[in-house]
Amino acid sequence: MLSVEQISERVESEISKIDFEMSPQCLFEPIKYILALGGKRIRPSMTIIASNIYNDNIEKAIKPALGMEVFHNFTLLHDDLMDQADKRRNKPTVHKKWNTNTAILSGDAMVIAAYQLIGETSEPHLNKILNLFSQTALEICCGQQYDMDFEKRNDVTEDEYIEMIRLKTAVLMACCLKTGAIIGGAPDSDAEHLYNFGIHIGSAFQLQDDLLDVYGNTETFGKNIGGDILCNKKTFLFINAISLAGKEQKDKMEYFKNPLNTFTPDEKIKAYTDIYDQLNIKDITQQKINNLYELAMNELSKLNINTASLSELKKFCNLLMLRES
DSSP: OOOHHHHHHHHHHHHHTOOOOOSOHHHHHHHHHHHHTOOOOHHHHHHHHHHHHHOSOOHHHHHHHHHHHHHHHHHHHHHHHHHTOSEETTEEOHHHHSOHHHHHHHHHHHHHHHHHHHTTOOTTSHHHHHHHHHHHHHHHHHHHHHHHHHTTOSOOOHHHHHHHHIIIIIHHHHHHHHHHHHHHTOOHHHHHHHHHHHHHHHHHHHHHHHHHHHHSOHHHHSSOTTHHHHTTOOOHHHHHHHHHOOHHHHHHHHHHHOTTSOOOHHHHHHHHHHHHHHTTHHHHHHHHHHHHHHHHHHHHHTOSSOGGGGHHHHHHHHHHHTOOO
């Protein structure tokens, strides 16, 4: 079985070989740019690791894994555009480096490229995996819409938020794991347990992203700290803070939410962070992350496979849970 490090090296090598040499190059340069920004390559690695659990030969999982990464980066490109974010992985976002129209069209081209790569899945798995991916892509759009809708609401519940991140973030990780398992020849029950594992670990991953947005370091996080606060995102932290806050704290949060009031971005970020600290929101969020991680590990315990075969998947997920970016 390949190590996480070997799989990561293979993923980077294969991404660098993706051919975007068609004309006009102005359409494909932003695609090459965002893919070259790097990142943790979580989705393609998960696809290959899951396949490798059941099959020593990972070659049939490579193209679908690349398709998952191209699609993921498309979601980042459009997400940055909708959020009007300035930075991605410490570099200018595509719409900032080029323009809005370029970001939209290059993103559209990325979706098609992702389907082309996933479409190279070998029979007899092609139809099943294309259906899974199409359903996942649609669910991600639903998650993104919920995320935008929540910005206009003041009554978003914790359960609604968890469902939103399941759709926006977790389903793609789950899709990658199930895709890899199917290609590797896993039993249907194992493929489903790995999918459920991906849902829980993906949700935990997003909650950790919420934490890092407030408590991370810009240099290691790769994005400006406090972006969610400035965009009035209804994150897990915000929802719990509103639920626990007293009148004075709620009034302060409401003041900084109103763009008609006079304050700087840094003042708003500090005000919210101070309230989060007063209410122990960081600890509450970490406990939820821990609970989701336990649910994920429980799904792995149900797999009909030697526990030793899961060592690299567990290692990979532990790295995700301890990340600073």
